[in-house]
Amino acid sequence: MADVRTALAEVVGEEHVLAGDAVPPEYGRDESLGVTGVRPDLVVRPADAGQVAAVLQVAGEHGLPVTARGSGTGLSGAAVPRPGGLVVSFERMNQILEIDTDGQVAVVQPGVTLAELDEATAAHGLVYPIFPGEGSASIGGTVATNAGGMHAVKEGVTRHHVLGLEAVLPTGEVIRTGGRYVKTSTGYDLTQLIVGSEGTLALVTEVTLRLRARLPHRAGVLAPFPDTEAVTAAVPRLTGGGLDPLVLEYVDLLAMSAIMQNAGLDLGVPQEIQDAAGAYLLVVLENRSADRLDEDVQTLGEQLAGLGAADVYVLTGDPLRKLITAREGAFWAARNAGANAIVDAVVPRAALARFFAAVPAIADRHGALIGGCGHAGDGNVHLSVFQPDEDALAKVMDELLAAAAELGGTISGEHGIGREKIRHFLALEDPAKVALMRRIKTSFDPDGILNPGVLFG
């Protein structure tokens, strides 16, 4: 241990190695409700890719398991290290290296946060359009989890905006993948393979991101519906209608009241409409032109009414921002209310109704309370499960995730498998695919030093 510490200090400098009791416990946990933190033996804070490569070499020589850490906001325990392991924290690699306005590209270090990037791009009239709900998340972390968020219905997810990477392989080589272009057919797409790999294939030391013009006009429409069926029936009509919504979120009653309470919000929806509502849709539109936006909001309102909405509430400016922030904070609301687990399943959009229909029976069978909201536009359902009994909770999760898989969906849309969903991943995924993924893992990381225990267990 003293040996390793000295070797690491030679790489990053004494003051950037934390060891033993000097390691703040924060470095051992993320925001997952299901994975207990593990304090690592060592933390290093490298300054550049060369240092990261040298750190991996030291780790390789000493057989030390290595876990990358961005901001620790992950929801699957993927940043929780192995006992006795080494955490590589990217907090010092936090520079926005370039905003290339001609190329509409940003080149950033992994420790830059989403909020920082948003501020920097705004100054150029550009935007990185991926907004997972937590602005303090690091770009490195969002790349490693393939983070999604509310804009995915229009913009896709992190994967669709990462044009290139600099990454350090566990074998110590620094590679660059992709570049400032959207098109390439030049060998296997290593960029896409590393995106979403939860720190198990390579450590990301630089990211080239696709930006687009920031549209100046935005409006939201909140529509109470009589029940969940009406909401799920409305979703494909709204995505297919040509209005191209930026946000298309579903919020059930339980989630709506938790969110509103947690944020101290009142949107002025009259009590009798609230009482008659069974679920809400929130649709946000964006446009270059204020007139076109007004027209589109009008059209949207008519569509929603035609689809059974009890009323429509148009929100802009501050109230809209507050509602979006409150919705993004749904996780905190759920946690504060005592939720025991969060579901991040995806089902094909057209199967949302069948998924929601299955939920109450599962809740009843195991005495759980289940409520939630979700990225309805892309079939990504976030449910909060309240059931403090561990066994019963496990059964609820088993059945919910199996239901999503059976409907042709997937068990994690954006949070990742991490340490939390390994059991479900291995139980529900085709063993031939898992075996193939393990072989791919070995092709990157023959000694298995990168984030062992994540993904495959």
Next chain:
Amino acid sequence: MADVRTALAEVVGEEHVLAGDAVPPEYGRDESLGVTGVRPDLVVRPADAGQVAAVLQVAGEHGLPVTARGSGTGLSGAAVPRPGGLVVSFERMNQILEIDTDGQVAVVQPGVTLAELDEATAAHGLVYPIFPGEGSASIGGTVATNAGGMHAVKEGVTRHHVLGLEAVLPTGEVIRTGGRYVKTSTGYDLTQLIVGSEGTLALVTEVTLRLRARLPHRAGVLAPFPDTEAVTAAVPRLTGGGLDPLVLEYVDLLAMSAIMQNAGLDLGVPQEIQDAAGAYLLVVLENRSADRLDEDVQTLGEQLAGLGAADVYVLTGDPLRKLITAREGAFWAARNAGANAIVDAVVPRAALARFFAAVPAIADRHGALIGGCGHAGDGNVHLSVFQPDEDALAKVMDELLAAAAELGGTISGEHGIGREKIRHFLALEDPAKVALMRRIKTSFDPDGILNPGVLFG
């Protein structure tokens, strides 16, 4: 050989095995200018994934190299088999299995052509927005090459629209990847790894594609510019201006006259403007609303004039379709004019000017004539190189591709490496990445039966 033939006939039926002299030579070639066809010993035409798996098993047992074949329109020799090899032709797996209008998804077999899919989606008011220039190309081929085309500036490329695959591994397992959703963080993205892998990792037997609403209104603007510098300077202004062009193509004088002549087109550009033109930009806009389109065309015209266009010609309906078709046929025009090679390099959009500035010197140095057109909006440059001398041609290609790589670009944007660009790939790509790709190849195909000689040589 008789053994293998019998074994294959047992799988696909006698009438779907072609052998020896009965193999039409077409099965041995694609449209690459640089790779000579090789007639395979055997061709099979499987009917389903089960048959494909059984064929791969037979091939594995007999150590037969296997090359998948879609429509043979590829431009890199990737569908050219090994001498003595087996071609798996997907011509019988040509069914559109489903157009899911609620999910905005198409599920198709790999032998479906782009033109067939376009007709089928049109009937539902939907579109698969990826239009590489050849409608007879198969979906399987476009997935394997990650085909691009003119819409990439707005829509991205094949990769961004493939949501899921059914694929047969060289080890015989049939796997399903992804699904009818845009979001997933559930292990490594095998879909994205197989897309663009040129038939070297797995055979694709079903593809799930993302569709979108087909917009009814479209207009093109053709703008002659005094010179190439003015064109390249205009490109980032047009992509960043918020009009979101569907097509943003650059056509130089040589290409323009070849295209027009080949298509027998006359766009009514007055002779004195043609004489003063140094290059053309073609911009196409699309909209849900005819009024908005008119407004946008107006704005675009003003932008183009401000950027130095000598004039603007608005085209809609039939003339626009004809010009697009003529541009798509640029390859035929170049081939008919005797081009010896086609460049498919990509440079960052902001480096286009520097790339174009380098071309004339390279042409001069080796006595070549170089002209072309390209997907300017995404930095993908197609040049036709006229130089019948093999050595001089090789030098031109070396220098052009090296120039693209040096500018932070890539040697193939959409045609792939195939057999044609292996030398350049191995010379210009980081050896650490090539070694990693070889290990990935082995993790799929331990015995190297899938398309040996493609990509890695």
